Amino acid sequence: MRHVTEHADVATVTEVATAQLESVLRGGPFHVALRAAIAARGLPLQRVQHHLSRHGVKVGVTSLSYWQQGARRPQRPESLRAVRALEEILQLPDESLIRLLVRADDHTGPGRPAGRSYRSVVDASGVLKRLVTDLGVPLDGGVHTIGHHERVRVGASRELLGRESQHIVRAHRDGVDRYVAVHHGDPGCAPERMAVRALENCRRGRVRWDHDTGVLAAELLFDTRLRSGDTFLFRYGFDDGTAGVCTEYVRGFRATGGQYALQVRFDERALPVRCHRFSQHSAAAPRGHRQTLPLSGLHRSVHLVEPRVRTGIVGIGWDWE
Secondary structure: OHHHHHHHHHHHHHHHHHHHHHHHHHHOOHHHHHHHHHHHHOOOHHHHHHHHHHOOOOOOHHHHHHHHHOOOOOOOHHHHHHHHHHHHHOOOOOOHHHHHHHHHHHHHOOOOOOOOOHHHHHHHHHHHHHHHHHHOOOOOOOEEEEEEEEEEEEOOOOOEEEEEEEEEEEEOOOOEEEEEEEEEOOOOOOHHHOEEEEEEOOEEEEEEEEOOOOEEEEEEEEEEEEOOOOEEEEEEEEEOOOOOOOOEEEEEEOOOOOEEEEEEEEOOOOOOOEEEEEEEOOOOOOOEEEEEEOOOOOOOEEEEEEOOOOOEEEEEEEEOO
16 A cells, blocks of 8 residues: 555656646746756756767756756857757757747846856865866965956946956965966856966966866966065956856955955946945855945946955946846
8 A cells, every 4th residue: 555655646746747847838937947847857967968968969967957056048059959959858848948048038138147056156166176276286376365456347248258357466485486367257158268368477377167167267377486475466367258148246255364456347338227246255145235336437337445355255246227
């Protein structure tokens, strides 16, 4: 009798999952529909990835996880091919998932990404450690930041075009001759197509990236070896422009001390309706200390200044409409 009851429960669960799937396929959003479809078929993501590879489409398990969390949305041609293959693999009506993507674009603008989830931040942190270890550089780089001024550019299509940094550091050990600069692109970015620019007092060295998380790590070489206590000023930049609509820029700090200034400048053809600053104790903590920032009419920019940074996250966000 117990055996029959278990089978009856499984059937009931399957029926509920199927009903939920039919509902979200009609109304979306895409990531909820994808998650429901995978759950209804009872497939782990590794199996979904295997089925995709048999269709000649390569997608990482991490990307699939991001898609069903809403942390990223498929945008590139290869990703859209994967979505069409998923419709067949998950036994969905033709165009059902693609239609939800198109509907999202109609309401939020082309390629608008969802915000980063806590999980995606954690994954990016783990990837960064791996990339830095691969470069053979200590995680702290042997230096402390005294001052860091960033200038972020947002383009006419509302995308993150790139950023430039002027960095002042002090060595806390002898022999430091390089720095690893990190760029974390918006969801949907292509780090392999980004450019690293060494602008002043440094040269570009090795570059490593991870496609699934959008993390890029670049080695900047000094023309001198610092002794403990020496200061050094250098300038560098990243050209991005590979993702969709950008709605914020954030910077995380592992240690206290030093000044940080962030300026975001917008293209005259794409101005936000409002801007604000915010901070978080960690990626898992709620955002607080929200403050409206006025947009400079002449220079189309907003900025924040932290005279002495604390551990955690600070950033500037904006609304397009």
